[in-house]
Amino acid sequence: MAARKSGELFTILExxxxxxxxxxxxxxxxxxxxxxxxxxxxxxxxxxxxxxVEEEEEEDEEIVQEPELKSAAAAAAAGEExxxxxxxxxxxxxxxxxxxxxxxxxxxxxxESYYSSSNNCSDTTSDIDFSDLEEEEHAxxxxxxxxxxxxxxxxxxxxxxDQVISIEPFTADSGPQHSLGDDADTLDYFRLxxxxxxxxxxxxxxxxxxxxxxxxxxxxxxxxxxxxxREMRAYVGLNILMGINxxxxxxxxxxxxxxxxNAGFKKTxxxxxxxxxxxxxxxxxxxxxxxxxELGYDGLYKIRPLLDMLGNTMWDAYxxxxxxxxxxxxxxxxxxxxxxxxxxxxxxxxxxxxWMLCDSRSGxxxxxxxxxxxxxxxxxxxxxxxxxxxxxxxxLEGRYHHIFMDSFFTSVPLLQRLLQDGVYACGPxxxxxxxxxxxxxxxxxxxxxxxxxYQCQHGNxxxxxTRDAKVVSCLSSNSAPGIVGIGPCSKQDGEGxxxxxxxxxxxxxxxxxxxxLYQENMRGVDLCDQLRECYQVGRPCKKWWRYFxxxxxxxxxxxxxxxxxxxxxxxxxxxxxxxxxxxxxxxxRLAQQLIGDYQGARGMERAARKRHADSPLxxxxxxxxxxxxxxxxxxxxxxxxxHESVFGCKICNVHLCRGGCFSEFHK
Numbered sequence: 001m002a003a004r005k006s007g008e009l010f011t012i013l014e015x016x017x018x019x020x021x022x023x024x025x026x027x028x029x030x031x032x033x034x035x036x037x038x039x040x041x042x043x044x045x046x047x048x049x050x051x052x053v054e055e056e057e058e059e060d061e062e063i064v065q066e067p068e069l070k071s072a073a074a075a076a077a078a079g080e081e082x083x084x085x086x087x088x089x090x091x092x093x094x095x096x097x098x099x100x101x102x103x104x105x106x107x108x109x110x111x112e113s114y115y116s117s118s119n120n121c122s123d124t125t126s127d128i129d130f131s132d133l134e135e136e137e138h139a140x141x142x143x144x145x146x147x148x149x150x151x152x153x154x155x156x157x158x159x160x161x162d163q164v165i166s167i168e169p170f171t172a173d174s175g176p177q178h179s180l181g182d183d184a185d186t187l188d189y190f191r192l193x194x195x196x197x198x199x200x201x202x203x204x205x206x207x208x209x210x211x212x213x214x215x216x217x218x219x220x221x222x223x224x225x226x227x228x229x230r231e232m233r234a235y236v237g238l239n240i241l242m243g244i245n246x247x248x249x250x251x252x253x254x255x256x257x258x259x260x261x262n263a264g265f266k267k268t269x270x271x272x273x274x275x276x277x278x279x280x281x282x283x284x285x286x287x288x289x290x291x292x293x294e295l296g297y298d299g300l301y302k303i304r305p306l307l308d309m310l311g312n313t314m315w316d317a318y319x320x321x322x323x324x325x326x327x328x329x330x331x332x333x334x335x336x337x338x339x340x341x342x343x344x345x346x347x348x349x350x351x352x353x354x355w356m357l358c359d360s361r362s363g364x365x366x367x368x369x370x371x372x373x374x375x376x377x378x379x380x381x382x383x384x385x386x387x388x389x390x391x392x393x394x395x396l397e398g399r400y401h402h403i404f405m406d407s408f409f410t411s412v413p414l415l416q417r418l419l420q421d422g423v424y425a426c427g428p429x430x431x432x433x434x435x436x437x438x439x440x441x442x443x444x445x446x447x448x449x450x451x452x453x454y455q456c457q458h459g460n461x462x463x464x465x466t467r468d469a470k471v472v473s474c475l476s477s478n479s480a481p482g483i484v485g486i487g488p489c490s491k492q493d494g495e496g497x498x499x500x501x502x503x504x505x506x507x508x509x510x511x512x513x514x515x516x517l518y519q520e521n522m523r524g525v526d527l528c529d530q531l532r533e534c535y536q537v538g539r540p541c542k543k544w545w546r547y548f549x550x551x552x553x554x555x556x557x558x559x560x561x562x563x564x565x566x567x568x569x570x571x572x573x574x575x576x577x578x579x580x581x582x583x584x585x586x587x588x589r590l591a592q593q594l595i596g597d598y599q600g601a602r603g604m605e606r607a608a609r610k611r612h613a614d615s616p617l618x619x620x621x622x623x624x625x626x627x628x629x630x631x632x633x634x635x636x637x638x639x640x641x642x643h644e645s646v647f648g649c650k651i652c653n654v655h656l657c658r659g660g661c662f663s664e665f666h667k
Contacts (some may be wrong), residue, residue: 005590011356016618040482085472117329152434153435156349158436158437158456158457158463160453160457161459161481162457164480165460166460167460168400169471170401170402172319176563176566177317178317180567182574184573185574185575185593186560186586186593189560190556190557190560193559194310194313194560195313195403197309198306198310199233201226202227202281203232205285207227209282211281212287221276222645223276230275232277234269235277236326237268237591238268239263239553240590241537242538243409243537244535244591245262257640259641268600282602283302284305288456289301300370302545303548306552310552314366314555318364318559318562320359321360321362322401323359323360323361323525324360324401325358325525326369326406326409327405327522328353328354328358329525329528331356331548332351333351333549354369355371357392357527358366358527359524360523362524363525363531363558364526364562365558365559369548371535381614385408385409386417388415389403389405390414393423397421399423400423402426403425403426404427404517405522405602406522410475412506423479426521427518428474431465436473445465448466449605451466451467451510453465453484453512454466460477461475461476461477462479464476464478464481466512468509470517472515479513484512486509510646528532528558529576535554539554557586621649621651621652621666622649624649624650625646626647626650627646630644630646630655631648631655634654635657635665636661649662649666
C-alpha cells in the first residue's frame, strides 16, 4: 500500500469487471472484484493540535496523556452535530480519530459481542495425554509467550493509526507437486497421499493383532486367515462405497434380497470375512505399547504411524498457497469416549475435535492437529491456541503467508510471534485478552453504529473494533489502517442501518479491511468439511481411534480430488466418458480401482467351479440326491429366490433344483 499523501481526504478505488483497480493500484489481498474500497487518512481533532502547540511553548512542563477513542454516540451525547452514515461516508468522514483526556462518554454496553458465543467450549478431561517428547518441544514456547505478553501490555505499546505498514510479496512455490502424467487416474492421485507402504503396514499389524487376540483368548479362530495387501485395498474400497451407497447396517450389503443386497460386495468378499477384518484391523504393535505413566507413553500410539506418514505426504503433495485458514472441525462419534469434547455453541455438540490448516480457496488440508483433552497445567491451557497455531504453521517461516483464524486463537502475542517468523495473520479476538488496547475495549468504545469503527496501531499490528451484524474486535498484521470496503448491499445491510435504511441501502455497510479479508478468506476448513461430509467413510464402532483412521482416509480422498482437479484444470481423467467429473465420480472410480479384480474365498470357489463346468462328468459333477431333508437351492438363493430341493452336487456340496439350476450353477 502506497503512503498516504498529506492533505488528501480519501481516494475512491473501484474495481472493474476484470478485477483491476481503475487508478492503477492493486486491490487488497484476495478481495472480491465487486468490492469498492477507499482509504481514509488518519486526522487528529483540533483539540489535540492545540495541545501540541502549547507543549512546544512550555519547555519545562511535560503532559503525558493516554489516548482514547471517541464514539459517535459520545459525540451525539455532547451535543455535536451528527449526520447519517451514508452522507458521512460520502463526505470522507470516519471515526478513527484519537482524542485525549476525558473526551469519551462511558455508556452501558448492551450489544451481544461476536466473540461471546463463538468458542463456548467445555473440554472434558481425557485419559489420553500428549507424549513426553511433545511436552518438551512445547516447553520453549511458554517462555517466548511470556516475553511477548509482557511487551504488549506496556502502556505505550499501542499508538495512533497513522503508520504505513509493510507487507512483503509472496513469491514461494505453491500448488500440487507431483510427476504424474496425463494418463494418471484416481488411484495414482490417491497414492500420493495414501501410499502402498501404509497398506503394507496395515496388513502386517492386522495379522499380528489377530494372533495376539488368539493367544490372549487361548483358542484359535477357525474363521480367520492372514490377510494381504490386495484384500486390504479391497476392504478399504468397500468402505468407500458404503459412504456412497449408505445402508443402516453393513450386513445388509450381503442380504439375499435383490432390492437391498449388493452383488459387487458379495463377489468381493463374504460378510463374515468383512466382519473379521473389522475385528482385527490395527495400525500399531500392541506388544510394544508403553503403559500409561511410564517414560515414552503416547496417548496417540494406536494411530501414530498413520499420523507420521500422512503428515508428510499431505504436506509434500501440495505446497501451501498465500492465504491459509486455521479452524477446528468435529468428528461425529457414537458412544462415550474420553477424548470426546462437548461444544454447546457448535452444530455438532459432541464429537472428536481436530484443528486443521487448509487452503483458503481450494480447501486442501495441509496439516492437522488432534485435540485429545484439556491440558492439566494452567500455563498450557492459556497458551493452547498459541501452541496450536505455531505447530500448524511450522515450516512456513519467512515465506510471507497470510493466516486467517477465529477468536479462539487470535491474540497479540501470537500475531507478534508470527510476524517475527515472517507470517502475516488476521482474525477476530476477545477484547478482554491481555495486550488488546484498553481504548478499544467495550467499556471505552460504547455503542457503535453500523459501519463505525476505531483502530489502534503498533507497527504492522492493527487492532480494530467495529460493528457489522454484531460488535467485532479483531487483530491483523496484513492490512493498513483506515482502509474501508463497501461490498454489494444485502437486504440485511439496509434494514435498520439508519432511520429508514434508505440511504445506506444504496451503499451497503462499510467494513474495515481486516474484516473484509477475514470474510473472504476464512472458509478453507469449511470447504474441506463440505467435501468430506458428503460421503462418510467407515462405520460406527466402539474404538475411538477408528474414527480418526477413517477421518484421515476420507481426508486423503478429498485432498487427492483437489490435486486432480487443479492439476488437470478441471478436466476429468482420460478414461472418463461423462461430461462432469464430480467428487462422487472420483470416489466411485477410486473404490473400483482399489478393489480391482480381487475375489475372496467364495469368489475363487466359483471360479474353480467355472473351470470344471466344461466337462462336469470328468470331475464327477452330477445331479444326485443329497439328503432326505430338503434345503435351499444355492443357485436360486444367489438370484434372490427361495426354493428348496433334496438334490444337488456332492462335489460342490450344494443343493440344487432339478432342472436348469444344475447347469446354470456350474457355469
